[in-house]
Amino acid sequence: xxxxxxxxxxxxxxxxxxxxxxxxxxxxxxxxxxxxxxxxxxxxxxxxxxxxxxxxxxxxxxxxxxxxxxxxxxxxxxxxxxxxxxxxxxxxxxxxxxxxxxxxxxxxxxxxxxxxxxxxxxxxxxxxxxxxxxxxxxxxxxxxxxxxxxxxxxxxxxxxxxxxxxxxxxxxxxxxxxxxxxxxxxxxxxxxxxxxxxxxxxx
Amino acid sequence: xxxxxxxxxxxxxxxxxxxxxxxxxxxxxxxxxxxxxxxxxxxxxxxxxxxxxxxxxxxxxxxxxxxxxxxxxxxxxxxxxxxxxxxxxxxxxxxxxxxxxxxxxxxxxxxxxxxxxxxxxxxxxxxxxxxxxxxxxxxxxxxxxxxxxxxxxxxxxxxxxxxxxxxxxxxxxxxxxxxxxxxxxxxxxxxxxxxxxxxxxxxxxxxxxxxxxxxxxxxxxxxxxxx
Ligand SMILES: [Zn+2]
Ligand SMILES: [Zn+2]
Numbered sequence: 001x002x003x004x005x006x007x008x009x010x011x012x013x014x015x016x017x018x019x020x021x022x023x024x025x026x027x028x029x030x031x032x033x034x035x036x037x038x039x040x041x042x043x044x045x046x047x048x049x050x051x052x053x054x055x056x057x058x059x060x061x062x063x064x065x066x067x068x069x070x071x072x073x074x075x076x077x078x079x080x081x082x083x084x085x086x087x088x089x090x091x092x093x094x095x096x097x098x099x100x101x102x103x104x105x106x107x108x109x110x111x112x113x114x115x116x117x118x119x120x121x122x123x124x125x126x127x128x129x130x131x132x133x134x135x136x137x138x139x140x141x142x143x144x145x146x147x148x149x150x151x152x153x154x155x156x157x158x159x160x161x162x163x164x165x166x167x168x169x170x171x172x173x174x175x176x177x178x179x180x181x182x183x184x185x186x187x188x189x190x191x192x193x194x195x196x197x198x199x200x201x202x203x
Numbered sequence: 204x205x206x207x208x209x210x211x212x213x214x215x216x217x218x219x220x221x222x223x224x225x226x227x228x229x230x231x232x233x234x235x236x237x238x239x240x241x242x243x244x245x246x247x248x249x250x251x252x253x254x255x256x257x258x259x260x261x262x263x264x265x266x267x268x269x270x271x272x273x274x275x276x277x278x279x280x281x282x283x284x285x286x287x288x289x290x291x292x293x294x295x296x297x298x299x300x301x302x303x304x305x306x307x308x309x310x311x312x313x314x315x316x317x318x319x320x321x322x323x324x325x326x327x328x329x330x331x332x333x334x335x336x337x338x339x340x341x342x343x344x345x346x347x348x349x350x351x352x353x354x355x356x357x358x359x360x361x362x363x364x365x366x367x368x369x370x371x372x373x374x375x376x377x378x379x380x381x382x383x384x385x386x387x388x389x390x391x392x393x394x395x396x397x398x399x400x401x402x403x404x405x406x407x408x409x410x411x412x413x414x415x416x417x418x419x420x421x422x423x424x425x426x427x428x429x430x
Contacts, residue, residue, distance in 0.1 A: 001257050002241050004234035011234020014362050015422040018232045028426055029362045092385045130258055141372050148379030151325045153386060155309045156295055163390055167321055175324050182369060191239045
């Protein structure tokens, strides 16, 4: 396969159009052109780290403060899942567990794995690496479900007077964590998957 | 120079001759945005679905009428979303008292303390960014759909619209609403209002629109309209 770089050209990652290697912006869509994004991995690790830093308080502090008859109950993400489980809402409990616990943890592990793999020449299946990258990029936004749930609950229940629900500190730090890991995933330069491939399997 | 028969032949293989890249009307040389492999694509190839041979990335969707579809659906989604803001979104009844709240109401509820950043996030992700995205698509591709020349700034608008896609989260919000209703079920009787269904239709239209969003076609057509 001939790549744009090996032909002395640079491809626009926004619209695909090819330009001479020394051109700085795309003539068609105006995007900045860069044959390879050299700082890509540094930015991945930077966003990954702040994402992880925000994810820790998201699990320690309460996500939801429920006040009912002068008693305030605080619940973290995991306690919220367990509550739903005890309530018999198994499907919803599984959805929240996947969105708030499984997906974020799996994302941290996968992004770290990809960043570590692509830092040096590798012999892995490029298709598998690409699939991991695609999954991580696609799935990140779905982690926001619980933040939206908390937001809806806290405004809705203000209107009824029986109880009041307020978002805890974890809601904000969790939202930030999702945003940071989405930025980490977007910082990858997917072209590195093939650049770093050692002459092993043909594709 | 390469002759035209040759171009058609080499087009779907790797691009063999790079002597006159990008300059001719008939074919364009593009690099796969995912893996950087070069291809020469002409109108005939763009008319059928094609995938990158190395990484499988969908290079062309093969939709000739893509532009009108994308603009039409962006317009429909934006209109529905604006309507959904102001009609009852959720209904909450509690001992004979029924309160209905609109989406505007829901978001306006986040006006104090720790809810403020959360409110901005919700407002941005579910309303502002999706709406902005639709407006940018209409602005950049609307004139093209009507065979007029593109407006200045159309290219930047289209590029931003494409980049905003992962940040528009109306569909994630819909799942959040469903979960919230289940959680509320023992506190009060809750029901979804007409606004919920309008927003759901807008989300479905947007998902369908994605199947038309062939970047190659969009950029080729916009480029033609700019000249
Ligand atoms: Zn471009
Ligand atoms: Zn490719």
